[in-house]
Amino acid sequence: MGRGVLKLEQRQEKGRPLSRLHCDDGSLVSAPLIxxxxxxxxxxxxxxxxxTREWDYGQKAIVTTIRTRKPHDRTALQRFLTTGPLAFLPLAEAADTPQGHYCSIVWSADDPCADELMAGDECAFNARLSRAMEGAFGGVEWSDTRYVFPLRQRHAxxxxxxxxxxxxxxxxxxxxxxxxxxxxxxxxxxxxxxxxxxxxxxxxxxxxxxxxxxxxxxxxxxxxxxxxxxxxxxxxxxEQSLAVRLLRNVGLSSVNRFGPLRKALARKALGI
CATH class of the missing domain: 3.50.50.60 (FAD/NAD(P)-binding domain)
Structure with a gap:
């Protein structure tokens, strides 16, 4: 509705709880359940x-849309860099855009790295991104406006x-x-x-x-x-320790080779 909430009032009315929201456009919204x-x-x-319990990750997420030189073939891609993970999500094709060249990206990077990436112009960002994705999809030829969000874990x-x-x-x-x-x-x-x-x-x-x-x-x-x-x-x-990296890679390779375990983990992630 595009309205912000300024104040919350809670009371009883006819034996039931009632909450009243005072919105920034002067309107009131009342309901027994919010x-x-x-x-x-x-x-x-x-x-x-x-x-809540919460803490900062010391990272920021950079989000934007990119166009790759080669088709993505509906392939999702993720790179785990020393400064944080980088994810590519292929976007659906549209009638007025080149087929299969657009991806949404989320680049989670340590604060200093994220600040540097945001400070650069489009050309510099595209070059850094192409290197980070190791030339996948032929590299990046265009990127849209970048948005950045601080990453924080929070649980009520x-x-x-x-x-x-x-x-x-x-x-x-x-x-x-x-x-x-x-x-x-x-x-x-x-x-x-x-x-x-x-x-x-x-x-x-x-x-x-x-x-x-x-x-x-x-x-x-x-x-x-x-x-x-x-x-x-x-x-x-x-973790950059060689022993930890080796153990991590062996574990992931084992999971990838063992189909039933891979499927079980996927179902767990989907909550089914």
Whole structure:
């Protein structure tokens, strides 16, 4: 709706909790259940008084769209550099663009490296990116406007405060190296919808504490487990010790060769 929230009021009305949101355009929004899905810097989370555990990764994520000299053949690519991971995601073809040449990239880099990459012009950035991707897809011939975001891990100690419930990045943010943030967010939404639907079948209101506590129990454990796994990946791929790098590479090669384990890990990542 394009509105910001300035103030949150919570009260009881006719035996049910009611939250009232004061928006920056002067309007008021009232509801018995507020679902905060407003991102990692959630204003609703802060207004509702949720406590979080968080720390900086000391990295920034640079995001942009690029055009490669050769077709990407719908191939996703990831490089683990000494300064952080670099991911290429092929974009769908469009009628007015060259077929299969556009990718979205997320380049997570240590703060000094990220600042240097952002300071350079397009030509310098494209050259650095082409070297980092080791000439894959023929290198980069064009890049769009670059955007940069500080990387921070954050997890709410609780997902429910009275009649406000957190989902997605409002509840948890993790490093983007494996693209798991969106999967966790969608699994949150599915779990909350299922609990509300089950509650409705039992003639319970959506904001019933029993419904919301069931959602919280279902999601906190899996989210923390995935966050711990991604933290391990981040540290493992950032480690430059020869012994650690050798062990890491042997482990990944073994997983890649063993189909059932590879598929099991993929299913775990997808939450199925």
């Amino acid at each position: 679902i905060a899905a407003d991102g990692g810097n959630s204003r609703l989370r802060d207004l509702a008084g949720f406590e 100690k609780r997902y429910v405060e009275r009649n406000v419930v957190l989902v997605g990045d409002a509840a948890h943010t993790i490093h983007p190296l494996a693209g798991q943030g969106v999967n966790l967010g969608m699994l949150d939404v599915v779990a909350l919808a299922e609990e509300i639907e089950a509650g409705a079948a039992a003639r319970r209101f959506p904001e019933d504490p029993l419904i919301l506590s069931r959602y919280q129990r279902r999601r906190i454990g899996p989210n923390l487990a995935m966050m711990g796994m991604m933290e391990g990946f981040k540290r493992g791929f950032g």
